[in-house]
Amino acid sequence: MSLVANTGKLAGRTLFITGASRGIGKAIALKAAKDGANVVIAAKTAEPHPKLPGTIYTAAEEIEALGGKALPCIVDVREEKQVQAAIDEAVKKFGGIDILVNNASAISLTGTAQTDMKRYDLMHNINTRGTFLASKLCLPLLKNSNHAHILNLSPPLNMNPYWFSIHVAYTMAKYGMSMCVLGMSEEFKPFNIGVNALWPKTVIATAAIEMLTGDTSTSRKPEIVSDAAYLMLSQDPKKYTGNFAIDEDVIKQNGINDLTPYACDPKNVDNLLLDGFLDDPAAIGHHRNVTTASIRRYHTSTVNYSNVTNLMPDFFLEVPGESEQQEKKSEPEGQIPTLFGSISKVITPELVKKTQAVYQFNVKGKEEGVWHIDLKNGDGTCGQGEPKNPPDATLTMDSTNFAEMFAGKLKPTTAFMMGKLKISGDLQKAMKLEKMMKSLKNKV
Numbered sequence: 001m002s003l004v005a006n007t008g009k010l011a012g013r014t015l016f017i018t019g020a021s022r023g024i025g026k027a028i029a030l031k032a033a034k035d036g037a038n039v040v041i042a043a044k045t046a047e048p049h050p051k052l053p054g055t056i057y058t059a060a061e062e063i064e065a066l067g068g069k070a071l072p073c074i075v076d077v078r079e080e081k082q083v084q085a086a087i088d089e090a091v092k093k094f095g096g097i098d099i100l101v102n103n104a105s106a107i108s109l110t111g112t113a114q115t116d117m118k119r120y121d122l123m124h125n126i127n128t129r130g131t132f133l134a135s136k137l138c139l140p141l142l143k144n145s146n147h148a149h150i151l152n153l154s155p156p157l158n159m160n161p162y163w164f165s166i167h168v169a170y171t172m173a174k175y176g177m178s179m180c181v182l183g184m185s186e187e188f189k190p191f192n193i194g195v196n197a198l199w200p201k202t203v204i205a206t207a208a209i210e211m212l213t214g215d216t217s218t219s220r221k222p223e224i225v226s227d228a229a230y231l232m233l234s235q236d237p238k239k240y241t242g243n244f245a246i247d248e249d250v251i252k253q254n255g256i257n258d259l260t261p262y263a264c265d266p267k268n269v270d271n272l273l274l275d276g277f278l279d280d281p282a283a284i285g286h287h288r289n290v291t292t293a294s295i296r297r298y299h300t301s302t303v304n305y306s307n308v309t310n311l312m313p314d315f316f317l318e319v320p321g322e323s324e325q326q327e328k329k330s331e332p333e334g335q336i337p338t339l340f341g342s343i344s345k346v347i348t349p350e351l352v353k354k355t356q357a358v359y360q361f362n363v364k365g366k367e368e369g370v371w372h373i374d375l376k377n378g379d380g381t382c383g384q385g386e387p388k389n390p391p392d393a394t395l396t397m398d399s400t401n402f403a404e405m406f407a408g409k410l411k412p413t414t415a416f417m418m419g420k421l422k423i424s425g426d427l428q429k430a431m432k433l434e435k436m437m438k439s440l441k442n443k444v
Contacts, residue, residue: 019104022054027226033068077130128176155277185242194237
């Protein structure tokens, strides 16, 4: 569902989009196609993925069905020769490149100890290096365009240490894309090339998110990002550059205030799962040790270095240090012991067989302590203290949120994305908690 009308401003323009075979990249390609744009689909997926739909060829068919022209190219953005070959093909077919969209990205929301170097290298080679490489190789062609844009799908540069602490490797890789915006927007000004970043306010319902969480009901459709990208790419690049934009803000600035149609489930329009890297001023206000001045210095913009009062609101209602600020009392009785007493009564061999995971819970706050649920060995056990067998996943959260999670009021996936839950170990097994919760919800 698109709320932004096509104006024809991208008609005849050539877009080079990395990772355009599915998700947000494809949505941007389809939006441009309605203007009659040319789209180079630079992605790896030539053969169908067993779990993720879409290839460069099916994307090309959709683009051309909407009136655009497509050039599917097999491109791994880590390979310079493949990127250059796709650019050369674009020149042969379309005569040049006007717009580069750096969308291809790899993600691993893991802590330092849990991030293997193969995954680290993958994220940095695709996110940071791939963005830099594509920008570098497209630069000569962009210089020749009278409507040259580079758009990176990356977050505002927010130097709050929290965003580094929860997944430092991924944060560095995504911020590498944003630093390209910071530097290139200034470097390319003499060539009239607009360089900007776009980031979603909420989680976007892509096939990858659905595969990871199994639920997109609290997400928005990719069209909100493609509509925002279309509005940004329609701007005069001489005047519009150096922006770290949020999709929702771009849409609202263009007079559209009811964003309900973008929600996957309109019933959840007020309960959407919000994306990361943005601070919520209202929430931060509750943390007395975090001053307004310290929050201000976290935010970086190439557009207006002094505009520090308009902090972008988003989720992540907890900030590092909060647990230390709270009064730490270990009470003998409370919600947690009662909760685990109830859980022990509903653990069955069938649940153990389905789950096959050992969980350790490091509970902080009012009812601080260590607890475990073993749904892997024997008939399953749970209780206070560390598990006898090594945990597959260790989850850390405040006791209040912990109780809400097991009461079915807070989904583990939601808690994780909101920063209320920190996970170390096997992320996939940790996400199995959500399915386990459903079986326990009506019994506990």
